[in-house]
Amino acid sequence: MTLPEGTPEKLSGPEAPAERTWSAQPDQHPVSPTFDELTRQRAKEIIARYPVARSALLPLLHLVQSVEGYVSQDGIRFCAEQLELTTAEVSAVATFYTMYKRTPCGEHLVSVCTNTLCAALGGDAIYRSLSEALGTPDRPLAHEETAGEPGTPGSITLEHAECLAACDLAPVLQVNYEYYDNQTPESAVALVEALRRGEKPPPTRGAPLTDLRTVELELAGFTDDETVAAAAVAGPSAAPESLRGTALAAERGWAAPALPDEPPALPPLPEK
Structure with missing residues (x-):
């Protein structure tokens, strides 16, 4: 049987996968015009960063998400x-990867940590309060659902999040992956x-x-405003709670034992 051009070769028996080449199908329709020439140029720049092209897939998916607000089937094909x-x-x-969304997102993505410590300190109550505030009286907003028209100003997608690596500041949530620490249902x-x-x-x-779309473009490695990029780098990154152990060690002269020569x-x- 002759397989169509570009189709992976079928295997028989315990043989290892054969080396294969890729070529577009002659009758393949072009992907969505959503991905314009600028997006294609950025895709080429991303791919050029890596010695093996397929290593560029993660930032390329972020690029797609910056254009669409999610990863559509057209984005997969792109x-x-x-x-x-x-x-x-x-x-x-x-x-x-949960960072890639398969349904359209709002202008903002609100991620509430409901892992063990955050949940015990109020994360579940925060999520419940936001779900009720963003939903309707008879139907709270569910995980990965959006309040408002996706992509429009003020629209919000709500999600449960696993550990956000901020247990010292629990309970926490993120908006577009930026931290809001020591939250309560009221403050959230x-x-x-x-x-x-x-x-x-x-x-x-x-x-x-x-x-969210601006953040996705930054995760892909691009920024349209150097001033914004400089402000992002200069933003605070460490909290006193996170550095308390280091501060105590310095005050009391504690130090880890030196490694042995052998x-x-x-x-x-x-x-x-």
Whole structure:
């Protein structure tokens, strides 16, 4: 049987996968015009950063998300086309990482940590309060649902988040991946209400707040405003709570023991 051009060769028996080349199908329709010449140029710049093209897939998916507000099937095809991969290979990555959304997102993505410590200190109550505030009286907003028309000013996508690596400041939430620490249900609802009014309250730590698509473009490695980039780098990154152990050690003269010149011998393996 002759396979169509560009189709992976079928295997028989325990043989390892054969080397394959990629070529576009002659009748393949072009991907969505959403991906304009600027986006294609940026895609080429991303790919040029890596010695192996497929290593560029993660930032390329962020680039797609900066254009669409999520990763659509056209976005999957765009990445596959740029990297000479199959759409199945791209989909496997896009569906593995939670940062890549498969449905349109709001102007802002609000991520509430509901992992163990945050949950015990009020994370579940914060999520419940936001879900009720963003939903309707008879139906709270569910995980990864959007209040408002996706992509429009003031629209918000709400999600549960696993550990946000800020247990010392729990309970925490993020807006477009910027931290808002030591939250309460009341402060979280006030924050979301401000976002819906078009305001951008400053995060506790990190860069000044923008919007999700701008952040996705930055994650892809681009910024349209050097002033914004400089402000992001200059933003606060460490909190007193995070540095308390270091401060105590300095005050009390504590130091970790020096490493020995020779590593200690490993214990013998148990006899079988």
